[in-house]
Amino acid sequence: MAMSLAFHIIFAAMGVGMPLLMALAEGLFLRTKNPVYLDLCHRWAKGTAILFAVGAVSGTVLSFELGLLWPKFMAGAGAIIGMPFSFEGFAFFTEAIFLGVFLYGWNRVPPLAHWLAGVMVAVSGMASAVFVVTANAWMNAPAGFKFAGGTFTDIDPVAAMLNRASFHEAHHMVLAALVATSFMVAAVHAFLLLRDPASAFHRAALGLALGLAGVSLPLQFLSGDASARTDAILQPAKLAAMEAHFRTETQAPLLVGGIPDPQTMTTRGALSIPAGLSFLAAHDTKAKVTGLEDFPRDLWPNVRVVHWAFDLMVGSALVMLAVLVWLGALRLRHGRPLENKTALRALVAVGPLGFVALESGWVVTEVGRQPWIIYGVMRTSEAVTPMRGLIVPFSVFTLVYVVLAIIVAVLLRQQFLEPHA
Amino acid sequence: MLELIIAIVILLSLIIYALLGGADFGGGMWSLLAFGPRARQQRDAIADALAPIWEANHVWLILIIVLLFTGFPPAFAGMMTALNIPMMAMLLGIVLRGSMFIFRQYDLKEGAVRRRWNTIFGVASFLTPFFQGLTLGALATGQIRIEQGRVLTGFFAGWLTPFALACGVFALGLFAFLAATYLTLDTRDNPVLQNDFRLRALASGLALAPIAWIVFVTSKEGAPAMYHGLTRWWAPVLLAWTSVCALVALAALWRRRFRLARVAAIGQVTFILAGWALAQYPNLITPDVTVGNAAAPERTLRLLIMALGFGALVLLPSLGYLFYLFKGRAKRAV
Numbered sequence: 117m118a119m120s121l122a123f124h125i126i127f128a129a130m131g132v133g134m135p136l137l138m139a140l141a142e143g144l145f146l147r148t149k150n151p152v153y154l155d156l157c158h159r160w161a162k163g164t165a166i167l168f169a170v171g172a173v174s175g176t177v178l179s180f181e182l183g184l185l186w187p188k189f190m191a192g193a194g195a196i197i198g199m200p201f202s203f204e205g206f207a208f209f210t211e212a213i214f215l216g217v218f219l220y221g222w223n224r225v226p227p228l229a230h231w232l233a234g235v236m237v238a239v240s241g242m243a244s245a246v247f248v249v250t251a252n253a254w255m256n257a258p259a260g261f262k263f264a265g266g267t268f269t270d271i272d273p274v275a276a277m278l279n280r281a282s283f284h285e286a287h288h289m290v291l292a293a294l295v296a297t298s299f300m301v302a303a304v305h306a307f308l309l310l311r312d313p314a315s316a317f318h319r320a321a322l323g324l325a326l327g328l329a330g331v332s333l334p335l336q337f338l339s340g341d342a343s344a345r346t347d348a349i350l351q352p353a354k355l356a357a358m359e360a361h362f363r364t365e366t367q368a369p370l371l372v373g374g375i376p377d378p379q380t381m382t383t384r385g386a387l388s389i390p391a392g393l394s395f396l397a398a399h400d401t402k403a404k405v406t407g408l409e410d411f412p413r414d415l416w417p418n419v420r421v422v423h424w425a426f427d428l429m430v431g432s433a434l435v436m437l438a439v440l441v442w443l444g445a446l447r448l449r450h451g452r453p454l455e456n457k458t459a460l461r462a463l464v465a466v467g468p469l470g471f472v473a474l475e476s477g478w479v480v481t482e483v484g485r486q487p488w489i490i491y492g493v494m495r496t497s498e499a500v501t502p503m504r505g506l507i508v509p510f511s512v513f514t515l516v517y518v519v520l521a522i523i524v525a526v527l528l529r530q531q532f533l534e535p536h537a
Numbered sequence: 538m539l540e541l542i543i544a545i546v547i548l549l550s551l552i553i554y555a556l557l558g559g560a561d562f563g564g565g566m567w568s569l570l571a572f573g574p575r576a577r578q579q580r581d582a583i584a585d586a587l588a589p590i591w592e593a594n595h596v597w598l599i600l601i602i603v604l605l606f607t608g609f610p611p612a613f614a615g616m617m618t619a620l621n622i623p624m625m626a627m628l629l630g631i632v633l634r635g636s637m638f639i640f641r642q643y644d645l646k647e648g649a650v651r652r653r654w655n656t657i658f659g660v661a662s663f664l665t666p667f668f669q670g671l672t673l674g675a676l677a678t679g680q681i682r683i684e685q686g687r688v689l690t691g692f693f694a695g696w697l698t699p700f701a702l703a704c705g706v707f708a709l710g711l712f713a714f715l716a717a718t719y720l721t722l723d724t725r726d727n728p729v730l731q732n733d734f735r736l737r738a739l740a741s742g743l744a745l746a747p748i749a750w751i752v753f754v755t756s757k758e759g760a761p762a763m764y765h766g767l768t769r770w771w772a773p774v775l776l777a778w779t780s781v782c783a784l785v786a787l788a789a790l791w792r793r794r795f796r797l798a799r800v801a802a803i804g805q806v807t808f809i810l811a812g813w814a815l816a817q818y819p820n821l822i823t824p825d826v827t828v829g830n831a832a833a834p835e836r837t838l839r840l841l842i843m844a845l846g847f848g849a850l851v852l853l854p855s856l857g858y859l860f861y862l863f864k865g866r867a868k869r870a871v
Contacts, residue, residue, distance in 0.1 A: 169635050169639035172596075174632065187617055198610075198833070198837065198841065199840060202841060205596070205600050205848075208599065213855045216590055217859060217862060220588060220589035512629065527644060530644070
C-alpha cells in the first residue's frame with residue numbers, strides 16, 4: 117500500500133500541476149497568439165495524458181487496496197469517510213471527461229471552449245486532491261463519530277470531512293503538488309535550454325514553470341508554518357518526533373539533523389537553534405512544547421525516520437527557495453537570468469527536490485501517525501487484512517510500477533526531443 | 538429504503554460500466570485477435586474509437602467501489618478479504634490495460650515496440666473482465682461465509698467453482714460482442730472494416746448462447762440461491778426480453794442495420810445485468826451479507842444520496858457533451 121501510494125502520489129501531483137501549466141499555456145496563446153505557447157500546450161498536454169493514465173490506474177489500485185489490505189479499517193471507517201471519496205470520484209470523473217475533450221477535441225470545439233475544458237481539468241484535478249487529502253486528514257484528526265466497544269456510532273460524515281486537519285493538509289498538499297511539478301518541469305526545460313540555447317520554446321516553458329514555482333513555493337512556507345502549529349495541538353507526538361524532541365520543556369530548541377536515539381532520549385550531532393521549536397509551534401519563544409517523554413513508549417512513532425524525513429522536506433524546500441531567490445536576484449541585476457548557464461544547471465540539479473520534499477513530507481505525516489491508523493482510535497495492526505503471503509502481490513506490483521515508471525520516463529523524453537515544427 | 542436507492546445506483550453504474558467500460562475491454566480483445574490483411578487497420582480503428590472516452594468509462598468502476606465502501610462498508614470489507622486473490626489479478630489487468638494503451642498511443646516509435654504494447658494491452662483486456670465476471674459469480678455461490686464481519690471461508694471459496702469460471706467467460710463473450718457491435722458504427726466511413734466488425738459481432742453474439750446456457754446449468758449446483766431466483770415468476774419475462782434483444786441484435790447485424798443492432802445489444806446487456814441483480818437480491822454476498830444488514834448508518838446514506846444528486850448535475854451534462862463530441866452523428870470537422 118505504501119509503495120502504491122508513493123508511486124501514485126507522484127503521478128497525482130503531476131496530475132494537479134500539469135493541467136494548470138497546460139491551461140496557462142493555452143490561455144497565453146489565446147491572448148498573445150504566439151504559436152510558441154500553442155506548441156508548448158500541445159507537448160504538455162501529451163505529457164499530461166501519459167501521466168494521467170498511469171495516475172488513474174494506480175489510483176484505482178489504491179481504491180481497491182483500501183479494502184484488500186485494511187478491511188477492518190474500511191468496515192468501520194467507510195461510512196465515515198466515504199463522503200470525501202465520493203466527491204473525489206466525481207471530481208475525478210469530471211477530470212477524465214474534460215481531459216478527453218481537451219486531448220482529442222482540438223478540431224472539434226471552438227478555441228475558447230477548448231481552453232475552458234483545460235481549465236476544468238486543472239480545477240477538478242485540484243479538487244480531487246483536496247478531497248482525498250481530507251480523508252487522510254480525518255485519520256490524523258478523527259471527528260464525527262463515537263467509538264465504543266469496537267464499533268463506530270453517531271456517525272456524522274460532514275463533521276468528519278471538516279475535521280481540524282483537513283484545511284491544513286489540503287492547502288499543504290495542493291501547493292506541494294504545484295511546487296514539485298513546476299520545479300520538475302523547469303528542470304527539464306532548463307536542461308534542454310542548455311543544449312539548445314536559442315530555443316524560444318524552452319524559454320517560454322521555463323518562464324511559465326518558474327512563474328508557478330515563484331508563486332507556490334513562498335506560499336508553501338506559510339502553509340507549512342500553519343501546519344506545524346496545528347500539529348502541535350492535534351498530534352503532539354508527531355511534532356515531537358518530527359523535531360526529535362524528547363523532553364517536554366519551555367524555550368525548546370529546534371534540532372536540525374543529528375541522530376535521535378530513542379533509548380537514551382537524546383539526539384547526537386544536531387544543530388541546535390535555541391527556542392526555535394517553541395517559536396515554530398506557537399510563535400512564542402517561551403512556549404512549552406510537549407516532548408515524547410509524555411507519551412507511553414509503545415505510542416511513539418519511529419523517531420529517526422520521522423525526524424530525518426522532516427528535515428529532508430524542509431531542507432529540500434530551502435534549497436529550492438535559494439535557487440529561486442538567486443534567479444530573482446539575477447533578473448533584478450540584468451534582467452536575463454536564463455542566459456546564466458550556472459543558474460540553469462542549478463535549476464536542473466534542484467528539479468527533483470520538489471518530489472523529494474513531497475515524498476518525505478508524506479512519510480512524516482504517515483509514519484508520524486504510527487502506531488495509529490486512526491489517530492487515538494484504531495491501531496494499524498488492528499486494521500490489517502488476515503491475508504497471508506502479501507509479499508507476493510507487493511513484489512508483483514512493485515515490479516510493475518518500476519517498469520511503468522521507466523517506460524513513462526522514456527516516452528516523456530521522446531515527446532520533448534521530437535523536433536519542433 | 539435509502540439503502541435500496543444506493544443499491545440501485547450501484548446497479549445502474551454497473552450496467553453503464555459494462556456498456557461503456559466493458560466495450561473498451563472488448564475492443565482490446567479484438568485488437569489482440571486482429572488478423573488478416575487489415576489487422577493493422579482494425580487495431581487503429583479500435584484505438585481511435587477508445588482514445589477519447591476510455592478514461593471516463595473507467596471511472597464508473599471507481600464510482601462503484603466508492604459507493605460500495607461508503608454505502609455498504611462491511612460488504613466491501615468482506616468482498617475484498619474473501620476475493621483478495623481474483624481482485625488483485627483484476628487490478629493487475631487494469632494497471633496494464635490502461636498504461637499499455639496510453640503507451641501505444643504516445644510511443645512515437647513504430648514497429649516491434651508498439652506491437653508489444655498492443656499485445657500486453659490486449660492480454661490485459663482479456664484478463665480484467667474475466668476476473669470481473671468471476672468475482673460477481675463468486676459472490677452468488679453462497680460459499681463465502683461471513684460472521685460478524687469475519688470471513689470464515691478463507692481466500693479460495695467461491696471463485697474457483699465452475700459457475701464462477703463460467704461467469705468469467707460469459708463476461709468476456711458479452712464484452713466482445715458489445716465492442717464489435719459498437720465498432721460497426723465507429724467504422725461507418727470504411728465499409729470493408731465495418732464488415733470485419735460485423736462478422737465479429739455476429740460470431741461473438743452467437744457464441745454467447747451456449748455460454749449463457751452453461752452459466753445457467755452450473756448455477757443449479759454452483760449458486761443455488763441464484764438458480765432459485767432465476768426460476769421465479771418474473772424470470773421468464775426477463776428471459777424473453779433478453780432473448781428478443783439478442784435476436785434483434787443478431788438480425789440487425791445480419792441486415793446491416795447497425796444503429797438498431799447497437800440499441801438491441803445495449804438492451805440485451807441491461808436485461809442480463811438487471812436479471813442477475815433481481816436473482817441476487819437482497820444478497821450482496823450470498824447468503825450472509827445483504828443490502829439490509831450491510832448498509833451504512835442512515836445519515837451517511839442520506840448525505841451520499843445528496844452527493845450523488847449534486848455530482849450527477851455536473852457529471853451527466855459533461856458526459857453527454859463528451860459522447861456528443863466523439864460518438865455523435867456529427868461528421869468529423871477535421
